[in-house]
Amino acid sequence: MTTSVAFIGLGVMGYPMAGHLQNAGYDVCVFNRTTAKALKWQEEYAGRVAKTPGEAANGADVVFVCVGNDDDVRSVVYGDTGVLNGMAADSILVDHTTASAELARELADAAAEHKIAFLDAPVSGGQAGAENGQLTIMVGGESNDLLQVSAMLDTYAKHVGLQGPVGSGQLAKMVNQICIAGVVQGLAEGLQFAKNAGLDQEKLVAAISQGSAGSWQMENRSKTMWAGEFEFGFAVDWMRKDLNIALQEAHKNGSSLPVTALIDQFYADVQQNGGSRFDTSSLITRFSKKL
Structure with a gap:
């Protein structure tokens, strides 16, 4: 089993x-631009900390x-x-960043020059999914390369799917974000309507979540949207970045x-109304006079 990995x-x-990788028995060396964060991680998980990305990757x-x-x-x-x-040479670079398909292809070419394999592997599931090991990973690249890292990905994923050649993982993540945006906007409009109509939120969601209107967003965000709580990790700034990639x-x-x-x-x-760091369910704030 491959045991030496770096996480940047x-x-x-x-x-x-x-x-999750460290807890599963892998020898993990991390790098983070903010060193204090890396040292905090080391204190919690007992892995290793590097001063540069290259140092972390050395021997991985x-x-x-x-x-x-x-x-x-x-x-x-x-x-x-x-x-x-x-x-x-013969090591594997896996990019979990949500980025452009163009970058994925660029990185694959650059890695190939060093005889290094590359997978683009953006994730979905948010902070809770990462913490609970329940992420979905959309992968672009060669099946043999994915096979070599699949056990590692399984430590923090509930589903790993090869979408096609390099870049396909990023394209699949774009579809994911397109779909999320539409669902959250629909939920925001529905909840606004429900409030104005004087409906009981809990009774309403208990009913419609069991039918064709049901969604992950409804199950996990309708109550907090109704209460005006928007602190769940994936910020509006990042969603706009992702949607811009998809639109391009x-x-x-x-x-x-x-x-x-x-x-x-x-x-x-x-x-513009001060919600840059709110999570994506904050679309409902557009219907309020103030945040």
Whole structure:
């Protein structure tokens, strides 16, 4: 069994994901731009901490990256201190960042020059999914490469699915975000209507969640949306980043995303009203006079 791994990026997702790997018996070395966060992780999980991404990757059979955006990925992958400079031939680079399909293909080409395999593997499930080991992972790349890391992914995932060649994982994640945006907006409008109509939220959701209107968002966010609570990890800023990636890809492949474009602007309204760090269910705040 492959035992030596590196994990780059200890945000709300990466922190518990790296912890699951360490708890499963893998030898994990982490890097985070904020060293204090890495030292806190080490104190909790007893893994190793590196001063640079390249140092973390040195000697690792598999390197996982989970950072913010395309530029963040490039900053930890390339250069003298980047992971590619520290990785050995025949190792595997797995990018969990939600990024562009174009970046995934770029990274695959760069990794191939070093005889390193690459998988783009964005995740869905939010902070709770990462903490509970219940993420969904959408993978782009070669099936043999996925097979080599599948046991590792299983430590923090309930479903891992190969979507196709490199870039397909990111494309699947775009579909995921497109669908989420539409469902959350529909739920926000429905709850607003229910409030104005004087309906009881608990009785309403208990009824309609059992029919065709039911969704993960309804089950997990309707109560907190009704109460005006929006502190669940995945911020509006990040959702807008993801939707922008999807809208750019749609322009390239000729897809029409009118609802997604509209909801992206609704999220911009939330940002302008001070809700940049609210979670994505905060779309309902647009119907209030103040946040």
